[in-house]
Amino acid sequence: MTSATELPQGSVAASAQHVIKKYGAGDTEVQALRDVSIDFHAGQFTAIMGPSGSGKSTLMHCLAGLDDASSGVVRIGDVTLEGLSDKEVTRLRRDRIGFVFQAFNLVPTLTARENITLPLDIAGRALDQEWFDTVVDRLGLRDRLTHRPSELSGGQQQRVACARALVGRPDIIFGDEPTGNLDSRSSSEVLSILRAAVDEFGQTVVIVTHDPRAASYADRVVFLADGQLVHELHKPKADDVFAVMRGLGEDEGN
Numbered sequence: 001m002t003s004a005t006e007l008p009q010g011s012v013a014a015s016a017q018h019v020i021k022k023y024g025a026g027d028t029e030v031q032a033l034r035d036v037s038i039d040f041h042a043g044q045f046t047a048i049m050g051p052s053g054s055g056k057s058t059l060m061h062c063l064a065g066l067d068d069a070s071s072g073v074v075r076i077g078d079v080t081l082e083g084l085s086d087k088e089v090t091r092l093r094r095d096r097i098g099f100v101f102q103a104f105n106l107v108p109t110l111t112a113r114e115n116i117t118l119p120l121d122i123a124g125r126a127l128d129q130e131w132f133d134t135v136v137d138r139l140g141l142r143d144r145l146t147h148r149p150s151e152l153s154g155g156q157q158q159r160v161a162c163a164r165a166l167v168g169r170p171d172i173i174f175g176d177e178p179t180g181n182l183d184s185r186s187s188s189e190v191l192s193i194l195r196a197a198v199d200e201f202g203q204t205v206v207i208v209t210h211d212p213r214a215a216s217y218a219d220r221v222v223f224l225a226d227g228q229l230v231h232e233l234h235k236p237k238a239d240d241v242f243a244v245m246r247g248l249g250e251d252e253g254n
């Protein structure tokens with residue numbers, strides 16, 4: 001199978017070193033990340049978990065260049081985000097990062113095909129038809145390509161969002177609660193696709209999730225509490241993830 005990424009397996013696809021993120025100042029200051037250091041290796045599927053307010057979204061947003069760290073170093077591949085202009089960060093996001101959001105974020109007036117190729121069209125990059133076909137067939141979207149989002153189920157819409165993230169062969173795909181709006185069957189479908197993106201396409205995937213079952217698809221689960229990394233599991237079962245979450249004070253797993 002063709003590899004989606006130029007990065008060699010095991011190299012670092014994204015990294016945060018001593019990242020601190022503060023919001024506000026003075027009495028209202030919140031330290032959302034307190035000296036977080038973590039590497040995300042190419043060809044791995046990582047889930048970020050932790051109680052509400054522990055800093056998961058902040059960490060993902062800093063890694064993806066959607067927000068600036070207050071201090072510390074963030075890298076995507078070999079590029080350090082600090083010091084890049086807004087335009088350069090936008091280009092880096094466009095060229096090296098794929099996103100899958102909870103809310104799908106598809107353009108309602110465009111067909112599935114047009115939504116999938118939109119980032120390439122915006123970037124003025126040529127479509128690799130063979131790769132497009134591979135992704136579309138693997139995701140079971142061949143007979144849905146002319147449909148608009150309103151004519152697709154939630155699970156199908158999220159599969160289109162996964163295809164959109166994959167088709168540009170990014171260094172890394174970030175998912176912000178990608179199964180948050182899906183029923184359990186569609187969740188399983190989307191998680192299997194993200195798993196396959198890693199196993200079959202050599203992709204690197206990082207998701208934020210509250211769901212221990214979703215996290216059990218990952219190679220590695222990292223836990224944040226109060227802005228710090230506090231625990232990590234490798235190839236965990238959902239029960240193991242649930243037990244750690246309980247210990248961190250999230251007894252409902254959400």
Ligand SMILES: Nc1ncnc2c1ncn2[C@@H]1O[C@H](COP(=O)(O)OP(=O)(O)OP(=O)(O)O)[C@@H](O)[C@H]1O
Pocket residue numbers: 023024030031032050051052053054055056057058059
């Ligand atoms: N734009 C902001 N301004 C001020 N405080 C913020 C901002 N964004 C996040 N925070 C604070 O930073 C901390 C971490 O928030 P973050 O959204 O990263 O947590 P989370 O683990 O993703 O939470 P959840 O699971 O509820 O989505 C929280 O205390 C939050 O209130």
